[in-house]
Amino acid sequence: MTTTAEALSERHGARARSAHLRAEAACRHAGIDPASAPPVPDSLPARAAGALRLSAGSLAALASAPAGSDPAAAARCARNAAAAAALAAQAAAGPTPTPALGTALAASRAAGAAATGVAAGRDPGLNSAAEETERLAVTAARTEGWLPPAPNAVDGAATAG
Incomplete structure (x- = not known):
């Protein structure tokens, strides 16, 4: 039987994986290699590369944690992956703002709102809003050509991958 904590952790984990895939795709589009991130990033591409590496580490830690052990930690992982995706989108968009950048920032x-404060990953309204904005960010990244088309374009897959 799935507990509420497990269900919350899975929802946050799915959002984190989706945002991480968006970050990878935007970095790839911008020609950013995460392995080349310097210890002290001094440019937007370097910050995006570093954020992508940190996001990958957070996802690995989340994957190795017991199921549902800490929904707040899973929500923070999703927040960090979304922040990495926003940095990568800034680098990929260049000097002209794009819908993919706007939705990545949103x-x-x-x-962030879903993960922080008293919400701690457990507020249904904030979680739903985070899931919806992630879906919109995935759609915009696909439209921009950073992500491949949805596997089943008819159903408008909610997350990347």
Whole structure:
């Protein structure tokens, strides 16, 4: 039987994986290699590369944690991945703002709201808002060509991958 904590952790984990895939795709589009991130990033591409590496580490830690052990930690992981995706979108968009950048920033703000304060990943309204903005960010990244088309374009897959 799935507990509420497990269900919350899975929802946050799915959002984190989706945002991480968006970050990877935007970095790839911008020609950013995460392995080349310097210890002290001094540019937007370097910050995006570093954030992507940190996001990968957070996802690995989340994957190794017991199921549902800490929904707040899973929500913070989703927040960090969304922030990495926003940095990567800034680098990929270049000097001209794009819808993919706007939705990446909105997804990052929504993920932050869902993860912080008294919400701690457990507020249904904030979680739903974060999921919806992630879906919109995925759609915009696909439209921009950073992500491949949805596996089943008819159903408008909610997350990347």
